[in-house]
Every structure is written in structure tokens, then in C-alpha cells.
Amino acid sequence: MTYMITGATGDVGARVVRQLTERNIRPRILVRDAEKARALFGQSAEVCRGDLADATTIRSAMKGAHTLFLVNVGPEIPQRDEAAAAIARDEGVQRIVKLSSLDVEQGLAIGVWHSKGEAAIRASGVAFTFIRPTGFMSNLLAWAHSIKTEGIVRSSTGDGGRPFIHSDDIAAVSVAALLDEKYAGRILSLTGPKSLTFRDATQIIAHAIGKQLVYQPISDEEARERYSRFSGSAEETEAHVALWRAIREGRLAAVGDGVERTLGRKPISLEQWASENVHHFLS
Numbered sequence: 348m349t350y351m352i353t354g355a356t357g358d359v360g361a362r363v364v365r366q367l368t369e370r371n372i373r374p375r376i377l378v379r380d381a382e383k384a385r386a387l388f389g390q391s392a393e394v395c396r397g398d399l400a401d402a403t404t405i406r407s408a409m410k411g412a413h414t415l416f417l418v419n420v421g422p423e424i425p426q427r428d429e430a431a432a433a434i435a436r437d438e439g440v441q442r443i444v445k446l447s448s449l450d451v452e453q454g455l456a457i458g459v460w461h462s463k464g465e466a467a468i469r470a471s472g473v474a475f476t477f478i479r480p481t482g483f484m485s486n487l488l489a490w491a492h493s494i495k496t497e498g499i500v501r502s503s504t505g506d507g508g509r510p511f512i513h514s515d516d517i518a519a520v521s522v523a524a525l526l527d528e529k530y531a532g533r534i535l536s537l538t539g540p541k542s543l544t545f546r547d548a549t550q551i552i553a554h555a556i557g558k559q560l561v562y563q564p565i566s567d568e569e570a571r572e573r574y575s576r577f578s579g580s581a582e583e584t585e586a587h588v589a590l591w592r593a594i595r596e597g598r599l600a601a602v603g604d605g606v607e608r609t610l611g612r613k614p615i616s617l618e619q620w621a622s623e624n625v626h627h628f629l630s
């Protein structure tokens with residue numbers, strides 16, 4: 348049985364590959380950078396060089412694959428999910444496990460892209476499992492620079508909460524879904540253990556690194572200006588500003604039990620994530 352993993356050099360995908368290899372499964376991975384993939388996984392994964400924007404490379408990587416773990420990013424998610432699903436159907440792939448987003452349920456910008464991607468996969472007729480996580484704990488690494496240089500975290504999320512999730516939990520649920528047919532047709536909505544404001548998250552990191560940090564609320568306008576300095580596109584910037592506003596309005600605070608129902612254990616806490624990542628926040 349061949350498991351084909353995309354996004355394998357990314358946060359969740361790399362963990363999925365590692366968790367499969369720990370079970371003595373050698374996945375096939377579609378990557379843009381074969382050197383980077385070999386540095387990460389050595390011979391424990393079968394490396395196929397390709398691009399999710401290039402149908403020819405997807406088709407050749409998908410030959411003989413049984414199950415596909417699909418990670419697409421950015422505004423092209425709908426078209427790229429649709430293209431991958433059509434090729435999967437043609438090549439006889441039995442199921443697509445798609446890394447989607449909990450924001451599908453709110454109709455928020457990035458969630459809209461995933462919602463269209465999910466619809467295209469459903470329309471392809473290939474069996475699916477949709478993994479819908481909330482905001483990743485690893486997003487907080489974006490704070491490393493201002494924490495190291497100024498001791499400040501700025502956010503337009505006000506006092507709204509989010510139940511951040513550890514990428515290991517997303518990967519573990521994804522692996523469970525890849526390995527067991529009982530997840531066909533299922534949507535797995537995933538959150539961390541507890542809703543936390545960004546002020547709470549700042550204090551948890553402060554405690555882990557043993558330094559005082561200041562949490563500074565900022566406006567949507569300032570958040571837009573700051574994010575646009577390194578954003579890929581105006582569309583991506585607006586998607587993030589809308590997301591942070593939704594958090595501020597308390598629309599994304601609900602905690603679910605998807606991780607525990609799938610894995611039989613509690614999700615990993617932000618305190619644990621912070622202790623694993625102290626080195627990123629210290630200069």
C-alpha cells in the first residue's frame with residue numbers, strides 16, 4: 348500500500364512522514380526540493396520531485412498510490428485541490444486525506460479557499476477525510492522576532508480566545524485517518540485543549556523563556572500594515588486581518604474533543620509547546 352504525502356517539507360507534512368516511518372511505513376513524498384527532503388528523511392521516504400501546480404508531475408508521483416495526504420497552501424487551494432483530486436481519481440487513488448481548516452465552518456477567508464477545495468474533492472467522487480484544525484501553535488513562532496528584539500507581542504485579536512493546536516496532534520490524527528478506512532467520509536474538527544487569548548499565550552511564552560513580555564493590542568489597520576510587509580499577496584493579508592478580527596469578536600473560541608476522540612488522549616498544551624520552542628524566542 349503506497350501512501351503519498353504532499354507538504355512533506357512543511358510543518359504538519361514532515362510530522363506525518365515521521366510518524367509513518369516510525370510505524371515502518373515508507374511513504375512516497377511529492378516535493379519541490381529533493382535535497383531538502385533527503386536532508387529531512389534520508390532514505391526513509393521515496394522522494395518524487397514535483398509541484399502541486401504541475402499536473403504532469405502530480406500524475407507521475409500518484410501512479411500506484413493508494414492514499415493521498417493533500418496539503419495545499421494559499422489562494423490557489425481551490426484549483427490545486429481540484430486538479431489533484433481529478434488526477435487521484437484517474438490514477439485509482441482510494442482516498443484523499445485533506446489538510447483543511449476549522450475556518451471552513453465560519454466561512455472565513457482561508458476557510459473559504461478550503462471549503463471550495465473540499466467541494467472539489469467531494470465532486471471528484473474519490474473517498475475523502477477532511478482534517479479541520481484550528482490555529483496552529485506554531486503560528487506563534489511569527490512572534491519570535493519582536494519578542495527577541497523588543498520583548499513585545501502585538502496583535503489585533505484583543506481579548507478574543509483561540510484553542511491553539513500542536514502540529515504533532517494534527518499529524519497524529521492525520522496518520523490515524525490515513526491508516527484506517529473507517530475515517531472515509533469523515534470530517535475531523537480539531538482544537539487544542541483550551542481557548543487562550545493572545546495575551547494568555549504571550550504570558551505562557553514569557554514564563555517558558557523566563558523573561559517579561561508586553562502584550563500590545565493593535566488596530567486592524569496596524570495589523571494589516573505590519574503583515575503586508577512580508578505577505579505573499581493583498582488577498583493573503585486581508586484573509587489574516589479578517590481572521591484576527593473574528594478571533595477578537597470571540598467567533599473562534601470554541602473547544603472541541605476531536606483529538607481526544609481520535610487518539611484517546613488529551614491534546615498537547617501550549618505550555619508544552621512553549622517549553623519545546625524556547626530556543627526560538629531567545630537571542
Ligand SMILES: NC(=O)c1ccc[n+]([C@@H]2O[C@H](COP(=O)([O-])OP(=O)(O)OC[C@H]3O[C@@H](n4cnc5c(N)ncnc54)[C@H](OP(=O)(O)O)[C@@H]3O)[C@@H](O)[C@H]2O)c1
Pocket residue numbers: 353354355356357358359360377378379380397398399400418419420421446447448449457480481482483486
Ligand atoms: N497555520 C494555521 O493556523 C492553519 C490552521 C488551519 C489550517 N491550516 C492549513 O494548513 C496548511 C499548511 O500546513 P503547514 O503549516 O504544515 O504547511 P507549511 O509548513 O506552510 O508548508 C507548506 C508545504 O507545502 C509545500 N508546497 C507549497 N507549495 C507547493 C507546491 N506548489 N507544490 C508542492 N509543494 C508545495 C511546501 O514545500 P516547500 O518546502 O517546497 O516550500 C511545504 O512542504 C494550509 O492549507 C493551511 O491553510 C493552517
